Amino acid sequence: xxxxxxxxxxxxxxxxxxxxxxxxxxxxxxxxxxxxxxxxxxxxxxxxxxxxxxxxxxxxxxxxxxxxxxxxxxxxxxxxxxxxxxxxxxxxxxxxxxxxxxxxxxxxxxxxxxxxxxxxxxxxxxxxxxxxxxxxxxxxxxxxxxxxxxxxxxxxxxxxxxxxxxxxxxxxxxxxxxxxxxxxxxxxxxxxxxxxxxxxxxxxxxxxxxxxxxxxxxxxxxxxxxxxxxxxxxxxxxxxxxxxxxxxxxxxxxxxxxxxxxxxxxxxxxxxxxxxxxxxxxxxxxxxxxxxxxxxxxxxxxxxxx
Amino acid sequence: xxxxxxxxxxxxxxxxxxxxxxxxxxxxxxxxxxxxxxxxxxxxxxxxxxxxxxxxxxxxxxxxxxxxxxxxxxxxxxxxxxxxxxxxxxxxxxxxxxxxxxxxxxxxxxxxxxxxxxxxxxxxxxxxxxxxxxxxxxxxxxxxxxxxxxxxxxxxxxxxxxxxxxxxxxxxxxxxxxxxxxxxxxxxxxxxxxxxxxxxxxxxxxxxxxxxxxxxxxxxxxxxxxxxxxxxxxxxxxxxxxxxxxxxxxxxxxxxxxxxxxxxxxxxxxxxxxxxxxxxxxxxxxxxxxxxxxxxxxxxxxxxxxxxxxxxxxxxxxxxxxxxxxxxx
Numbered sequence: 001x002x003x004x005x006x007x008x009x010x011x012x013x014x015x016x017x018x019x020x021x022x023x024x025x026x027x028x029x030x031x032x033x034x035x036x037x038x039x040x041x042x043x044x045x046x047x048x049x050x051x052x053x054x055x056x057x058x059x060x061x062x063x064x065x066x067x068x069x070x071x072x073x074x075x076x077x078x079x080x081x082x083x084x085x086x087x088x089x090x091x092x093x094x095x096x097x098x099x100x101x102x103x104x105x106x107x108x109x110x111x112x113x114x115x116x117x118x119x120x121x122x123x124x125x126x127x128x129x130x131x132x133x134x135x136x137x138x139x140x141x142x143x144x145x146x147x148x149x150x151x152x153x154x155x156x157x158x159x160x161x162x163x164x165x166x167x168x169x170x171x172x173x174x175x176x177x178x179x180x181x182x183x184x185x186x187x188x189x190x191x192x193x194x195x196x197x198x199x200x201x202x203x204x205x206x207x208x209x210x211x212x213x214x215x216x217x218x219x220x221x222x223x224x225x226x227x228x229x230x231x232x233x234x235x236x237x238x239x240x241x242x243x244x245x246x247x248x249x250x251x252x253x254x255x256x257x258x259x260x261x262x263x264x265x266x267x268x269x270x271x272x273x274x275x276x277x278x279x280x281x282x283x284x285x286x287x288x289x290x291x292x293x294x295x296x297x298x299x300x301x302x303x304x305x306x
Numbered sequence: 307x308x309x310x311x312x313x314x315x316x317x318x319x320x321x322x323x324x325x326x327x328x329x330x331x332x333x334x335x336x337x338x339x340x341x342x343x344x345x346x347x348x349x350x351x352x353x354x355x356x357x358x359x360x361x362x363x364x365x366x367x368x369x370x371x372x373x374x375x376x377x378x379x380x381x382x383x384x385x386x387x388x389x390x391x392x393x394x395x396x397x398x399x400x401x402x403x404x405x406x407x408x409x410x411x412x413x414x415x416x417x418x419x420x421x422x423x424x425x426x427x428x429x430x431x432x433x434x435x436x437x438x439x440x441x442x443x444x445x446x447x448x449x450x451x452x453x454x455x456x457x458x459x460x461x462x463x464x465x466x467x468x469x470x471x472x473x474x475x476x477x478x479x480x481x482x483x484x485x486x487x488x489x490x491x492x493x494x495x496x497x498x499x500x501x502x503x504x505x506x507x508x509x510x511x512x513x514x515x516x517x518x519x520x521x522x523x524x525x526x527x528x529x530x531x532x533x534x535x536x537x538x539x540x541x542x543x544x545x546x547x548x549x550x551x552x553x554x555x556x557x558x559x560x561x562x563x564x565x566x567x568x569x570x571x572x573x574x575x576x577x578x579x580x581x582x583x584x585x586x587x588x589x590x591x592x593x594x595x596x597x598x599x600x601x602x603x604x605x606x607x608x609x610x611x612x613x614x615x616x617x618x619x620x621x622x623x624x625x626x627x628x629x630x631x632x633x634x635x
Contacts, residue, residue: 266459
């Protein structure tokens with residue numbers, strides 16, 4: 001297992017390197033710079049600005065310098081649009097918010113999805129199954145940018161139970177997490193239902209029942225472990241989706257997280273901030289995918305670390 | 307055990323001519339699809355909706371860009387079935403035109419993904435060996451990348467070059483005719499096709515490769531070979547039809563995924579530009595004004611969800627009907 005993890009970690013290095021390089025040059029080769037949008041500046045000021053941010057140096061020199069700073073010092077450079085702030089500071093300030101939102105949404109999706117899925121599978125072909133399955137299908141077809149505004153319209157504007165936007169008290173977490181988690185809860189419910197149905201029809205479940213195990217024990221001790229496998233392999237894409245999905249959620253609910261910052265920085269052509277966030281997101285997603293793979297093999301004795 | 311008398315055979319009520327013809331994969335699939343009510347409903351809605359969107363200009367005689375500032379935003383009425391937006395434009399027309407763009411992006415970008423995925427997967431599966439493992443390793447690695455982020459970057463950074471394409475299209479004349487007149491914004495839509503298509507081909511490549519690999523080893527291919535069939539006949543008669551099923555199913559499931567991604571981008575302000583609008587743009591506008599004018603959010607959002615709903619059900623139904631077992635993710 002350690003060898004598996006070590007090999008996967010080694011593989012990650014060239015991937016991250018390619019991402020960094022590709023993003024770096026993609027940003028630089030397109031017209032328009034971080035200072036072009038601002039009010040007309042004199043050539044002198046422009047030159048000074050460029051010198052301050054090393055933009056006057058040859059491209060490869062900028063690249064090697066950036067690479068060295070990132071690798072040796074973990075320094076992602078100064079932001080182009082926020083004077084006197086480094087990318088590291090900005091990320092450190094905004095990332096916790098996005099991570100909290102993502103983690104809460106994921107927990108909500110798991111709890112809601114597993115409950116609905118197990119219920120639907122156990123009560124297969126009864127009205128409970130139909131209600132759970134239709135709820136899941138509705139969730140899949142209601143994307144966050146439709147669901148979010150609708151929830152705001154209903155619960156914040158008409159009923160006035162929660163704030164329409166912001167990120168201060170615990171009550172402000174409810175709508176964003178619900179919006180972000182709903183789609184994934186729906187997918188998880190469908191996968192759990194399918195996985196459970198398949199497992200419940202297998203011989204070892206019949207054996208467990210024949211031994212006189214209670215129905216609760218059969219479901220939670222014997223079936224759930226196998227039924228969860230499709231859900232675990234879905235967690236990789238789900239985590240990536242929740243992280244990028246928060247771009248829209250943070251825009252809808254005006255949450256000061258990294259997702260909104262990333263989209264803004266791309267619009268503003270804040271080179272270093274874009275690069276830093278892309279590297280961070282890539283590392284996060286690849287790392288979490290690795291974690292998911294490990295859990296998957298650990299849960300399923302049929303798979304082996306190879 | 308039921309004895310297999312001719313009466314018990316499923317084909318007992320067929321005419322001799324039909325019996326002789328046998329039943330093809332496609333006819334089987336059609337029978338199964340017809341029994342799946344939800345998929346059938348999805349199919350009917352998709353076809354009906356697409357038809358309405360394509361022929362909207364002739365059916366409703368409404369313009370999506372005619373403004374009526376005196377009218378402003380009005381709730382649904384007999385004249386404007388879905389109401390009007392703040393500039394007095396008919397919402398029904400705008401929703402239909404928006405859906406038109408969304409459906410078109412969904413279809414074309416899926417075809418781009420299809421072309422890339424099928425050729426990549428077919429080469430990997432057919433050639434096999436070292437090349438196959440390298441090619442599939444690349445796909446594995448790309449799976450782990452945060453692609454939405456790259457699509458966002460592409461859309462932001464290639465916006466200006468695409469506007470240059472638009473300007474060129476506006477000036478372009480063939481024998482004195484401005485053939486692309488009124489097609490501003492096309493550059494950005496082309497960019498959307500390319501960016502989304504370049505992201506969505508991975509699963510298709512995996513499916514096609516797996517299919518080709520397993521078919522290559524099938525006994526019936528060997529049987530066909532030993533019967534002396536030519537390579538061409540084996541490929542077109544036996545391999546292509548067997549790959550076609552999964553490809554059709556997966557394409558039909560890619561279309562809603564692409565529509566979703568396009569609307570996601572439009573919502574962030576990165577999709578198609580005014581005066582054109584996709585459903586995502588309309589939902590974005592609606593969500594900004596929903597406090598006063600709820601219909602601006604509810605109707606485009608409803609149309610969007612209904613489209614996704616039908617496309618997904620149709621795709622799922624096709625998957626069951628064609629008995630494709632490849633996983634979706």
